[in-house]
Amino acid sequence: MSPYVSPRQVAERRQSGRRAAAGILVEGCFALSLLGLGYLLSLLAAAL
Amino acid sequence: MLDRPRAGDWKIVCAYTGKALIGVGALHALPLATALACAEWASLVDFLAGLGATMAAGCAMALLGKTERKPSWMHGMVTGGISWLAVMVMAAIPYWLSGHYLSYLDAMFDVMSGFTTTGLTLVQDLDHLSVSLNMWRHLLTFVGGQGVIVLALSFLVKDSAGGYKLYVGEGKDERLFPSVFHTAKAIWKISLVYLGVGAAALWLAGLSIGLGPARAFLHGLWIYMAAWSTGGFAPMSQNILYYHSGLYEALTLVFFIVGSFNFALHHAVWSGNRREIYRNIETVSFATTMSLLALLGCRGLQRLGVYPDAVSLFRKGFYHLASAHTTTGYMTLYPRQLALEWGDLALLAMIAAMLVGGSACSTAGGFKGLRVGIIWKAVVQDTRRLLKPSSAVFTQGFHYHGERSLGEQQLRSAALIVIMYVAMFALIAMAGTACGYPFLDAAFEAASVTGNVGLSIGVTSAAMPAPLKLVYILGMWAGRLEFMAVLATIAFVAAALRGKRR
Amino acid sequence: MRGFRLAALLAAAACLAAAPDAALAADLMSPNAVSSSQLVEEAKRLDGASISFEGEVIGEAMPRRDGAWINVSDGAYAIGVWLPASELGKVRRFGSYRWKGDRLRVVGSFNRACPEHGGDLDIHARSVEVLEPGSPIEHGVPRERIAAAALLLAAGSLSFLLWRKRSRNSDESRPARD
Numbered sequence: 001m002s003p004y005v006s007p008r009q010v011a012e013r014r015q016s017g018r019r020a021a022a023g024i025l026v027e028g029c030f031a032l033s034l035l036g037l038g039y040l041l042s043l044l045a046a047a048l
Numbered sequence: 049m050l051d052r053p054r055a056g057d058w059k060i061v062c063a064y065t066g067k068a069l070i071g072v073g074a075l076h077a078l079p080l081a082t083a084l085a086c087a088e089w090a091s092l093v094d095f096l097a098g099l100g101a102t103m104a105a106g107c108a109m110a111l112l113g114k115t116e117r118k119p120s121w122m123h124g125m126v127t128g129g130i131s132w133l134a135v136m137v138m139a140a141i142p143y144w145l146s147g148h149y150l151s152y153l154d155a156m157f158d159v160m161s162g163f164t165t166t167g168l169t170l171v172q173d174l175d176h177l178s179v180s181l182n183m184w185r186h187l188l189t190f191v192g193g194q195g196v197i198v199l200a201l202s203f204l205v206k207d208s209a210g211g212y213k214l215y216v217g218e219g220k221d222e223r224l225f226p227s228v229f230h231t232a233k234a235i236w237k238i239s240l241v242y243l244g245v246g247a248a249a250l251w252l253a254g255l256s257i258g259l260g261p262a263r264a265f266l267h268g269l270w271i272y273m274a275a276w277s278t279g280g281f282a283p284m285s286q287n288i289l290y291y292h293s294g295l296y297e298a299l300t301l302v303f304f305i306v307g308s309f310n311f312a313l314h315h316a317v318w319s320g321n322r323r324e325i326y327r328n329i330e331t332v333s334f335a336t337t338m339s340l341l342a343l344l345g346c347r348g349l350q351r352l353g354v355y356p357d358a359v360s361l362f363r364k365g366f367y368h369l370a371s372a373h374t375t376t377g378y379m380t381l382y383p384r385q386l387a388l389e390w391g392d393l394a395l396l397a398m399i400a401a402m403l404v405g406g407s408a409c410s411t412a413g414g415f416k417g418l419r420v421g422i423i424w425k426a427v428v429q430d431t432r433r434l435l436k437p438s439s440a441v442f443t444q445g446f447h448y449h450g451e452r453s454l455g456e457q458q459l460r461s462a463a464l465i466v467i468m469y470v471a472m473f474a475l476i477a478m479a480g481t482a483c484g485y486p487f488l489d490a491a492f493e494a495a496s497v498t499g500n501v502g503l504s505i506g507v508t509s510a511a512m513p514a515p516l517k518l519v520y521i522l523g524m525w526a527g528r529l530e531f532m533a534v535l536a537t538i539a540f541v542a543a544a545l546r547g548k549r550r
Numbered sequence: 551m552r553g554f555r556l557a558a559l560l561a562a563a564a565c566l567a568a569a570p571d572a573a574l575a576a577d578l579m580s581p582n583a584v585s586s587s588q589l590v591e592e593a594k595r596l597d598g599a600s601i602s603f604e605g606e607v608i609g610e611a612m613p614r615r616d617g618a619w620i621n622v623s624d625g626a627y628a629i630g631v632w633l634p635a636s637e638l639g640k641v642r643r644f645g646s647y648r649w650k651g652d653r654l655r656v657v658g659s660f661n662r663a664c665p666e667h668g669g670d671l672d673i674h675a676r677s678v679e680v681l682e683p684g685s686p687i688e689h690g691v692p693r694e695r696i697a698a699a700a701l702l703l704a705a706g707s708l709s710f711l712l713w714r715k716r717s718r719n720s721d722e723s724r725p726a727r728d
Contacts, residue, residue: 020241023318030325031305034335035298038342038370042362045346070713073706088647090689093699100702107709111716145695175608175623176687178647258612258619284609284621286628292612292619294668360669382590382627382671389593389662 053544059113060123061130061540066109068131072139073102078187079142083180091180094145102138109134122536124216128529129537136160136521139188146181148172150510153517158185160521163192164528165411167280167377167502168520170510174285179266182283186270190243193277193307193411194235224315238314239276246272246303250296257293271296275303277411280377280502289380294359297367300378308334308374308406310418316449327447329425330407330417337404337420338373341397345369348393365394368503373401375413377502384506387489395492395505402495402503403473413500413527415469419462421446426459468531472523473498479519480507497523581657586627589660593671597662603629603673604655604681608645611638620644622654630672631656632664637677643684653682 076099083092119127140155149155154170161168162185171177171185224231247269254264267283274281284290288300313331316324325331346365355361364381371378386395405414429444444454473494480490485507493507497520508520526534581602589596589603605624612619618638621628623645645651658675661667 019320020318022322023314024242024245026317026322026325027306027309027314028302030331031302034305034338034370035301037335037339038366039358039362041339041342042346042366043358045343045350045365046358046361048347048350070710088689090691093691093696097695097699097702100699100704100706103706104702104709107706107713110713111709114716114720175628175645176647178689258610258614260610263610284628285623286621286630289630289670290609290621290628292630292632292667292670292672297668355663355669356665360663360665363668364663380670384590385593385671388591 051543052546053540056115056117057123057540059115060117060119061113061127062109063113063115064119064123064127065131065134066106066111066113068127069102069106069134069138070110071106072135072191073099073106075187075191076102076142076184079180079184082183083178086179088178088180091142091146091178094142095180095184097145098139098141101141105134105138121216122540125533125536126540128533129525132160132163132525132529132533135163136525139163142181142184143171146178148174148177148181151514153514154510157517157521159188160524161502162188162279162281164500164524165189165193165277165279165375165413165502166497166500166524166528167274168496168504168508168524169281170508170512170517172510174283177283182266182270185281186273186279186283189277189279189281190239190273193279194239224312234315235311238311238318242276242306243272246276250299250303253293253295253299257291257296271300272303275300275376275378276307278304278307278374278376278406278413278500279411280371280379282378286382287379289382294363297363297380300376301367301370304374304376304378305370308376308410308412310407310409312409312449313407324449329421329446329448333417333421333424334373334407337401337417338370341373341401341404342366342369345394345397345401348391348395348397351393352389352391354389354391354394369398369401372398372501372503373404374406375402375499375501377496379503383504383508386492386503386505392488395488398503399492399495402499402501403469405499413498415466418448419466422454422459422462423466425454426463429454465530469498469527472526472531476519476523479516483513483516493520494523498527500524500527584660586624586629589629589671589673590627593660593662596660599660600658601660601673602655602657603631604653605629606645606684607641607643607651607654610644611641613638622656630667630670631658631675631678632667632672633675633678637675640678640680642680645684647689648687650685650687652680652684655679655681 076095080092080095080099083089083095136156136159139159140152143149143155143158144152148171149158150170150172157168157170160166167189224234247265250268250272251265254268255261259267270281270283271288273279280287282288282290288297291297310328310330313324313328342365346361349355349361349365355364367378367380368386386398390398403414404420405416406412408416408418425444425446445451446454476494476497477487477491480493481487483490485493489505489507492503492505495501496503581600582596583602583604584596586603586605589601603622603624605622605628607620608623608628609621613635616635618633618635620631620633620638620641622631623629641652641654643649643652655678656673656675657677657679658673660673662671663669664672664674
């Protein structure tokens, strides 16, 4: 493979990197929201 | 019955099993490098022995089985089954040589437990284990989560149609890309990127809770590897309790929850389809069952006054329920505390959580959310049919990377696998009870084995009867491969022993 | 003179009469010596009790904001011990692959589910005493093992080279993969 990397490839890699970062953030937030839900449920159970 | 397998069939299975062993042999490089870096000479010798033996066995099998024939579905399944057993035998060498296991069976138990990302362990004196051996334990878990076949596919298997059949044999069937090689590579890319992010986060957390920089890094790396693969191994005997840190627990929670997601989901979200995360039947199913079981479990704990406040209820109750449901197996309690303090209701919630499990095509075990979701939808559909006029025609739908309709074949497969899981759970629970353990304890441990969870109520120990260790090993194996590969292997071997000649 | 002797006699009698009660009182305040198995198995009974626990300190100390954690193992279980920072200096060697850690006696109160530490089973130590300092652990390699490893490595390398050669030969004769 030629070592030359076209600007289009660079742009593609950057976009893929950004999407991956966004993906990690979204999944992390989903997990954190489950944690939050769990904490609320613990509060509820403790109060009952 | 099946025709008796011919030499050609054995050759294919042998060749691909050999390649899986070669892959595992190559993995020895990491603990070897670690032993060198840490000047752990005894351990270095152990790993050199393991490397030599595994490579010799793998190359011999690959050479013996050399054939131009392409694998069929049967070969894919049988290879999936047999290669995991072969890896279990060979990868146990460094464990046994270290002197931290009371028998070779115990060493094989830990390999199977690591590879299947279960997390039950029979290791002795974990707190004095060498750095390189801890590296091996956690590496096996991480790689096992991806799948040994996926590992081999990434590098060693050249035929793509056959490759897919091997991939399915290992219990995955999601095609992220048309090419199974691309799929395998994509799975690795996702795992490695997350590894970087996760290990860094845990390293920083480790520093903040008082670990030294080197230990914080190693522990962070290992804990991450076991969390992502929903394995449950940790470098200290107290598991996550060693750290006495809410921050560490919270991070492990996030990583093992994300780790329990379907690889296809990661791929979809990373490709820009971010809505999939809350529309997907598996995440919805997981969030629903997690909440219900958490409520049930915490209610059970609260009724007995086990924990003094909401924070403790969260850090002990919710944490272990989530650890069970994602089939991770991390604990911040001593196993016996579950038996002595938790009470039946909370333990039943745990058993249910362990059996239901995580997502399909992920590192998690259990029935899987997709099947639970499908079966639930089918129940809804049948109820509707019963209540509405018989002339109405309903197609029940569900969202799984796009809208799909619920077909009879899908439902049948889902239901059959769930039935097999339940049957295996019952058999393993009976085996435990037959060995003299109290029923609830035996059932809890059986659920942990069946779902590849790793939480223990105290049954798993080196003092366990050897037949029970064997039963657990087979259970972990069958559960991880989702039965098909195991049944195919048994049928293959049975046919070899008594099938009719063609 | 007689009055003095009588007083001394009476005082002695009073002391003798009081002695058993004093011993009892002393018992109630002195910590029970317990093992880790007892702490786990009898956690409910021992909850809140003053105890003394002996074992090897493992891993490392984890200093936090208002104290520090160490984990002490007696072979059965390792138990978390929350120490005041002032006591931490006494502990030098921690158990690991290379070292046997200091053998400690920890005296403090036991919690089955500590409200201060998220429900953890722990000991809040009042004092820590080093009974025996740590020592290095030897990991020798027997010669037979080195020989066996060398043999296996040789076998592995040979088969690997053979396999690579055969694979390359067959690759050259097969068309390129899709």
